[in-house]
Amino acid sequence: MRFDLDDDQRALADTVDSLVARRGDLRAAIEAGYDTALWRTLCDQIGVAGLAIPEEYGGAGCTYVESHVVLERLGATLTPSPLLGSAVLTAQAVLAAAPPADRERLLPDLAAGRSLGALAWADAAGRWRADGSDVTARPTGSGWTLTGTATLVLDGADADLLLVVAGTRTGVGLFEVSPDATGVTRDVTPALDPTLRFATLTFRGARASALSTDAAPALRRVRDVAAIAVTALQVGAAQRCLDLTVAHLRDRVQFGRPLGSFQALKHRVADLFVEVETARSMSWAAAWAAAHDPDDLPLRAALAKAWCSDAFTHVAAETIQLHGGIAITWEHDAHLYFKRAHATAQLFGAAREHRRRLLEYV
Incomplete structure (x- = not known):
C-alpha cells in the first residue's frame, strides 16, 4: 500500500499554503491570539472547520485525512488557529459521544466556523484520561452540576461552546456548559509556545447538560x-x-x-x-x-x-x-x-x- 496524497488533497494543501502566504502574519497573529480574518477566510473559502464533519451535520463530508493535510500545512507556518481545539478536538468529541439530536444542534456552527468550541478535559497533572478528569458531575433535579478544575484547555478562554469531561458515580460523561454560566471561571494560561492558547477552567457548582454519561x-x-x-x-x-x-x-x-x-x-x-x-x-x-x-x-x-x-x-x-x-x-x-x-x-x-x-x- 502506498500512503500519499491524491490530487484533491494536494490541491487542498496548495490552496492553504497560498492563502497563508498571502494573508498570514505570524508575529501579529501571536499578539492577537490568532488572525480572525484569516480563520474566517479559511472557513468560508476552503471550509477547513467542516472537512471531517459529515454533510448531514453541515460539514464537507470528507475524512479525517483532509483535516490532517490542513493541520500539517498550518503547522509548517506555525499559524495560530482554532482548528485543533475547535474543529478537531471539540467536533470529534461531539461526533463520538453525543446523540444525533445534539450533533444536529452543535455541529453545523462548528463546521462553518461560526462557533468556537473547547473541550475541558486535562487534569492537574496535564493528563487526558479516558476514565475521567478532575471535574465531577452530580445529578440535580433538572440536570447536572459540575465541580472541579480542567487545565490546558485549548481556546478555552474565548470559546462560546464548552464541553467538559467529568466523572460521575457510574463512570465518565461528556457535558455541555454555558461559558457564561454561574460558577464558571476561565483563566488564561501562559504557554511555552506563544502560538497555542490555553486556559484553566474552574467549575463551582456550574449547571450543565449531559451529552453522554458513558463516554469512555x-x-x-x-x-x-x-x-x-x-x-x-x-x-x-x-x-x-x-x-x-x-x-x-x-x-x-x-x-x-x-x-x-x-x-x-x-x-x-x-x-x-x-x-x-x-x-x-x-x-x-x-x-x-x-x-x-x-x-x-x-x-x-x-x-x-x-x-x-x-x-x-x-x-x-x-x-x-x-x-x-x-x-x-x-x-x-x-x-x-x-x-x-x-x-x-x-x-x-x-x-x-x-x-x-x-x-x-x-
Missing part, C-alpha cells in the same frame, strides 16, 4: 485522534525547519565556502531528512487509520505520537545549532519552532506515555 469509549477515540492531529502540526513544522536549515547552509559562506559543502554538516542534515520522512510516514499512516481502520487506530496513534514528538524535538534543536547565533534572536523564527516542538511533545501525551501504551499490543 468515545474519549479513547478522541484522545487518539487528537494525538494524531498534533503529529500533523509536528511534521509540518519539522519539514519547515529542515527547509530553513538547508537554505541557510547553502547560502551562508564560511572560510570561503558554503557551510553546506562541509561533509560533517551534510551528514547531520541527511539524518534530519530521514527523521522527517519517517515521521511523515508514521503520521499519515495514523491519519489513514483514524479515517478507515478504527481497530488499528490506538496502535498507530501511539506509534506516531511517540516518534513524531522525539523527531521534531531533535530537528528543532539541530535547526538552532546549524543556524548559529541568528537562531537565538527574536527576529528569526527558529526559537518559535523550538518552543512548538517542546510544547507539542507534551500535548495529549508525552512520547514515553505512548511508548508505554505500546506494551498493550505486544
